[in-house]
Amino acid sequence: MKELALKYGCNPNQKPSRIYMNEGELPIKILCGKPGYINLLDAFNGWQLVKELKQATGLPAATSFKHVSPAGAAVGLPLTDVEAKIYWVDDLGELSPLACAYARARGADRMSSFGDFISLSDVCDADTAKLIKREVSDGVIAPGYTEEALEILKQKKNGNYNVIEIDPEYVPDPVEHKEVFGVVFEQGRNELKIDKDMLTNFVTENKEFPESAQIDLMIALITLKYTQSNSVCYAKGGQAIGIGAGQQSRIHCTRLAGQKADNWFLRQAPQVLNLPFVDGIKRADRDNAIDLYIGEEYMDVLADGAWERIFKEKPPVFTAEEKRAWLDQNKDVALGSDAFFPFGDNIERAKKSGVKYIAQPGGSVRDDNVIETCDKYGMAMCFTGIRLFHH
Numbered sequence: 001m002k003e004l005a006l007k008y009g010c011n012p013n014q015k016p017s018r019i020y021m022n023e024g025e026l027p028i029k030i031l032c033g034k035p036g037y038i039n040l041l042d043a044f045n046g047w048q049l050v051k052e053l054k055q056a057t058g059l060p061a062a063t064s065f066k067h068v069s070p071a072g073a074a075v076g077l078p079l080t081d082v083e084a085k086i087y088w089v090d091d092l093g094e095l096s097p098l099a100c101a102y103a104r105a106r107g108a109d110r111m112s113s114f115g116d117f118i119s120l121s122d123v124c125d126a127d128t129a130k131l132i133k134r135e136v137s138d139g140v141i142a143p144g145y146t147e148e149a150l151e152i153l154k155q156k157k158n159g160n161y162n163v164i165e166i167d168p169e170y171v172p173d174p175v176e177h178k179e180v181f182g183v184v185f186e187q188g189r190n191e192l193k194i195d196k197d198m199l200t201n202f203v204t205e206n207k208e209f210p211e212s213a214q215i216d217l218m219i220a221l222i223t224l225k226y227t228q229s230n231s232v233c234y235a236k237g238g239q240a241i242g243i244g245a246g247q248q249s250r251i252h253c254t255r256l257a258g259q260k261a262d263n264w265f266l267r268q269a270p271q272v273l274n275l276p277f278v279d280g281i282k283r284a285d286r287d288n289a290i291d292l293y294i295g296e297e298y299m300d301v302l303a304d305g306a307w308e309r310i311f312k313e314k315p316p317v318f319t320a321e322e323k324r325a326w327l328d329q330n331k332d333v334a335l336g337s338d339a340f341f342p343f344g345d346n347i348e349r350a351k352k353s354g355v356k357y358i359a360q361p362g363g364s365v366r367d368d369n370v371i372e373t374c375d376k377y378g379m380a381m382c383f384t385g386i387r388l389f390h391h
Contacts, residue, residue: 033162046119074104074239220336330354
């Protein structure tokens with residue numbers, strides 16, 4: 001198959017639409033469904049991300065993409081009991097490593113992952129398919145599917161769920177092109193290999209990255225490589241926990257990603273884990289209620305007339321003081337940035353979300369201020385010397 005006709009482009013008025021190869025055949029097979037233009041952009045970007053994560057860590061990897069940026073990315077480390085509960089998979093028993101990777105990727109920011117496109121580094125197994133089937137999602141791309149997994153996925157969306165198989169041996173041309181306003185842009189593909197060798201140029205007094213921090217920083221940097229810039233990524237425990245994408249200001253990236261990382265940790269607080277939801281509440285309504293409950297607009301779910309539709313009994317307010325005390329327990333978070341931090345205010349914000357390990361390109365005229373701020377908090381920071389812009 002050299003080309004695939006699509007219903008429309010980014011919007012319904014953008015016709016005609018297709019994907020095609022100038023030479024050779026498309027590296028994909030459509031096993032189910034009819035993927036759209038944005039679906040395929042998410043699929044191809046996500047596939048590159050998980051393939052690189054697998055190569056860098058040796059672990060199965062998954063990512064959850066929305067609008068050509070990852071909402072979450074993770075490798076297949078076992079889930080703790082608390083993680084299984086906040087990702088709503090505690091009823092599924094022990095999961096395969098690939099399923100754990102997707103549970104983490106989907107669970108990092110469930111609000112953003114609603115209606116995601118999934119990319120998997122390994123052959124999709126039944127555990128992962130069962131997890132996918134229960135979530136609101138547009139489709140999945142993987143190098144293959146077991147018979148049982150494919151049968152499960154084909155039942156989703158009344159048989160219209162997008163299931164794509166990609167050739168894992170496909171290697172694209174080293175020069176890539178795209179057209180904007182009738183003008184063709186050309187550049188060499190970003191073939192930069194991200195591995196532990198990038199994490200050696202320490203510029204802070206603390207020069208220690210334990211093995212777990214190295215994995216988290218590789219996850220952060222590889223995630224950033226496929227996130228719309230400017231972007232910052234917080235990671236912990238083998239997964240991205242907060243991604244700030246497409247912001248014009250670096251500090252806004254750091255704040256946005258930090259707020260998402262804070263929400264990830266707040267969901268693990270006992271008063272959130274034990275919220276008394278009414279029976280039969282839909283998964284999306286439950287996620288939205290939690291997001292409101294831990295945020296500043298908590299009265300939207302606690303006001304009289306509102307809480308009765310969500311909870312069996314009215315929960316107490318999760319006060320700002322209680323949230324801050326809980327967040328102060330979050331430690332050893334890793335942080336990657338796709339370009340240099342221009343001011344120490346980024347480090348100050350990162351500290352509030354438990355960041356201890358940082359990897360960034362360096363090269364700001366105020367590097368000394370950024371390093372000084374890291375040293376004030378005992379953080380370890382390395383300069384990679386490599387920018388990771390993606391557009």
